[in-house]
Amino acid sequence: MRVSFFIAFGTIRFMHYIDIHNEIRNWYRRNGRDELPWRQTDDPYKIYISEMMLQQTQVKTVLERYYFPFLKRFPTLQSVAEASLDEVLYAWQGLGYYRRARYIHETAKIAAPDLPTDVESLVKLPGIGQSTAHAVAVFSTHAPVAVLDANVKRILYRFFAKERTTPKELWQMADTLLDREHPYEYNQAMMDIGAMVCLPKAPKCDTCPLSSRCQGKEDPLKYPAKKAKKSRKSVVTHYLWIEKAEKILMIKRHGELLGGLYELPAVEVAPEGLKPIAQIVHDYTHFRRIAKIYRLENDAVEGEWIEKKRLDEIAVSSLEKKIFKALGIGD
Ligand code: ADE
Secondary structure, three states, X not given: OHHHHHHHOOOHHHOOOHHHHHHHHHHHHHHOOOOOHHHOOOOHHHHHHHHHHHXXXXXXXXXXXXXXXXXXXXXXXXXXHOOOHHHHHHHHOOOOOOHHHHHHHHHHHHHOOOOXXXXXXXXXXXXXXXXXXXXXXHHHHOOOOOOOOHHHHHHHHHHOOOXXXXXXXXXXXXXXXXXOOOHHHHHHHHHHHHHHOOXXXXXXXXXXXXXXXXXXXXXXXXXXXXXXXXXXXXXXXXXXXXXXXXXXXEEEOOOOOOOOOEEOOEEOOOOOOOOOOEEEEEEOOOEEEEEEEEEEOOOOOOXXXXXXXHHHHOOEOHHHHHHHHHOOOOO
């Protein structure tokens, strides 16, 4: 019925991939990760939280450490809206890219009690881009839209044998290949195929459900063209460990990058005559931080005194967690 409709209007591109759609669906039924908890619900809020977490964090980490505790603490969008930003950041700590937690809080304040499920309303909310909006819409209501995460992009580059494209062209490719009859399974399958089959360095083309029509399968590593590797810069930062009566001096950050999180006071120049009590190497996406920590008696620095035994009750970044651990504090 649907097919003849498209043919009648000359839009045969949609039926063009019926064979591939069947292959993908069959593959998903046999191999898909449908046990993932965000695939066991149609609650747009839970799907949204999973998508925000999965934007920059691996499935394993989200699954094992963050998804359930976050939803236990914040079971509904309304509960996020009623909480302070500090509370949301606290539940997010360690996940990195804290801007995501701030966006969730802002979104909750705007949209509570319920997250919308249509793409047009979703993309208007802070921090929800086209792909996340599509993911929430398709996974909660089976809307016929394509998700375009990094894994899916790699499949598309290879399937259409493109070494480079523009974002617009990528969306066109995603839209062309989309299975509009079964968008839910198609999109979940594409993410799984990207994560399990169409791997960056060792694609398993012989088990890939797209291989019969994949234009890049003769030389998959050619697609997409490799970007010139930028060398990661190293930055040395000197942190102060100022302790008084079982309390530590910490500073609450403001601004975009790690706003809302507590950190140790930092100085540009190493304190004179002191040797670091610990040194930590911490990698971010674009640079490496070498953190040197110095114990100081002086308390001329402005900040908040946090009881040592309460350090695990404030939101801190992974770097601070590493520092605490190196100094034998907490778990
Ligand atoms: N990454 C983003 N969304 C995902 C999903 N629904 N399943 C697995 N990985 C994902």
